[in-house]
Amino acid sequence: MDYKYIEQLLSRYWAAETSEAEERILRQFFSQPDVPPQLAAYRDLFVYEAEQESVGLGRDFDERVARLAQEGKSRVVRARRPSLGRRLRPLLHAAAVVAICVVVGDAAQRAFRSNGSQPVWDYNLNSYTDSYDNPQEALETVGGSLRQLHTLLAPEGEVRPDSLARTKTPNAPLP
Amino acid sequence: MKPLLALLLALAGWLPAAAQRSEDFAQRFMSLYADSHALSCTTVSPAMMERVLNLDTLRHDDGARHVISQLRSIRVVTAANASHTDRLLSAADSLASVNRRRYTPRAEGADYAIYVRERRGVLVEVVVFLVDEERRFSMLDFTGNMSEDFLSRLARND
Numbered sequence: 633m634d635y636k637y638i639e640q641l642l643s644r645y646w647a648a649e650t651s652e653a654e655e656r657i658l659r660q661f662f663s664q665p666d667v668p669p670q671l672a673a674y675r676d677l678f679v680y681e682a683e684q685e686s687v688g689l690g691r692d693f694d695e696r697v698a699r700l701a702q703e704g705k706s707r708v709v710r711a712r713r714p715s716l717g718r719r720l721r722p723l724l725h726a727a728a729v730v731a732i733c734v735v736v737g738d739a740a741q742r743a744f745r746s747n748g749s750q751p752v753w754d755y756n757l758n759s760y761t762d763s764y765d766n767p768q769e770a771l772e773t774v775g776g777s778l779r780q781l782h783t784l785l786a787p788e789g790e791v792r793p794d795s796l797a798r799t800k801t802p803n804a805p806l807p
Numbered sequence: 808m809k810p811l812l813a814l815l816l817a818l819a820g821w822l823p824a825a826a827q828r829s830e831d832f833a834q835r836f837m838s839l840y841a842d843s844h845a846l847s848c849t850t851v852s853p854a855m856m857e858r859v860l861n862l863d864t865l866r867h868d869d870g871a872r873h874v875i876s877q878l879r880s881i882r883v884v885t886a887a888n889a890s891h892t893d894r895l896l897s898a899a900d901s902l903a904s905v906n907r908r909r910y911t912p913r914a915e916g917a918d919y920a921i922y923v924r925e926r927r928g929v930l931v932e933v934v935v936f937l938v939d940e941e942r943r944f945s946m947l948d949f950t951g952n953m954s955e956d957f958l959s960r961l962a963r964n965d
Contacts, residue, residue, distance in 0.1 A: 728814040752926040753879050753952055755831055760852035760880055767858035770851045774859055777881050777947050778874065778961065781935060784919050785962035 635668060642674065832902070832910065832922070832934045833882035833948035840898055845887040853879045874960060877953045884946035895944035896920075899936045910934065913958075930957065 641658050644650045650658070661667075662678035764770040830838075837848050851859070856878055859865070865872050886895055903910045903922050910922040910932075924932035930953040937945050 724814060731814050752929050753931050753950065754926070755829060755880070755931075755950055757853060759830055759834055760850055760854075762852045762855045763849045764851070764855065767855060767862055768864070770855045771859045771862060771864065773849055773851055773883060774856070774875060774878070774881055777883060777949070780937070780947060781921075781933070781949070782961045784914065784916070784921065784935065784937070785958060 635671060638671065642671075831880070831882065831932055831948050831950050832906075832924075833884050833946055836899060836902060836946065837884060839902070840895065844891045844895055846895075847885050847887065849883040849885075851881040856880060870960075874957065877957050878949055878951040880948075880950045882946075882948040884944075884948070886944040889942040889944075892938055892942055892944045896936055896938070899944075899946065903934070930954065933958070 638658070638661055641650060641654050644654065645658060659678045662671075662675045667675050762770070764773070833848065837846060840846060841848070856875070860872065860875055865875070886892065900920065903912070903920075910924050912920065913923045913933075914921040919935060919937035922934045923930050924934075931950060933947075933949040933953065935947040937947070939945050
């Protein structure tokens with residue numbers, strides 16, 4: 633028997649050129665029990681489609697779904713509240729990043745600042761509380777202190793600097 | 808836990824770095840001995856030193872202005888009486904010795920000693936321990952950005 637027509641339809645099927653009627657013909661052909669050996673390889677493809685058409689929901693499908701829904705209702709699912717630590721974790725992440733950036737930035741700033749042209753005075757400004765409100769009084773202390781230092785440094789017989797000469801000595805106790 | 812540890816480590820690294828803003832010798836000495844030996848301290852802060860520099864009195868005195876412009880602060884520590892003079896002198900010498908990497912001796916005599924702290928070629932602190940005419944202990948602590956010329960000028964009376 634000449635199955636040329638079936639083979640032509642198959643070629644058109646692989647090229648996606650078959651119409652619904654032609655595909656129906658192929659399904660009907662491969663549904664019969666006597667399929668020629670040279671075309672047997674394609675039988676499962678067309679038979680599979682027919683078999684899957686018969687698959688559907690059983691009569692007990694509704695009962696099974698209702699039973700599953702009941703089981704779901706009896707199990708109460710509560711929302712899990714995250715612990716304080718877990719809630720603060722993003723904040724700690726951010727704080728750690730900021731702290732590391734500050735440390736690295738400060739270290740870099742000190743490193744780049746460390747050259748001969750930059751001031752090297754490194755004392756804590758906040759630790760200085762003035763004993764005087766009047767700069768004129770402070771000048772007397774400055775002058776007296778410098779005079780004392782000059783006295784210690786200068787060789788014997790040197791004249792003291794007049795510009796810083798004041799009557800008050802820096803060793804007077806605080807009022 | 809890990810972010811908290813990282814934060815603590817970063818702080819532990821930053822705090823010593825921040826503490827590098829140090830205290831001067833007189834401040835340290837006062838914190839150790841002020842209460843037990845009745846010491847008083849007179850302070851001219853960096854802010855006040857700026858105001859001193861702008862006084863009319865110094866406007867036409869270039870020499871004085873040149874010297875004072877190198878100073879940032881002065882502390883004068885004075886003992887109330889002469890009973891603890893030797894002990895205080897000894898304590899001051901000990902404190903300087905303990906910090907010998909920071910303070911180097913510059914000059915000394917029978918009743919005085921001068922220590923300096925140098926940083927990158929600049930004298931940032933000059934500390935003087937001395938005994939006055941009444942045998943009372945006294946300390947002068949100059950901080951600033953002083954050059955060797957500063958001391959030379961003072962010695963020469965320029």
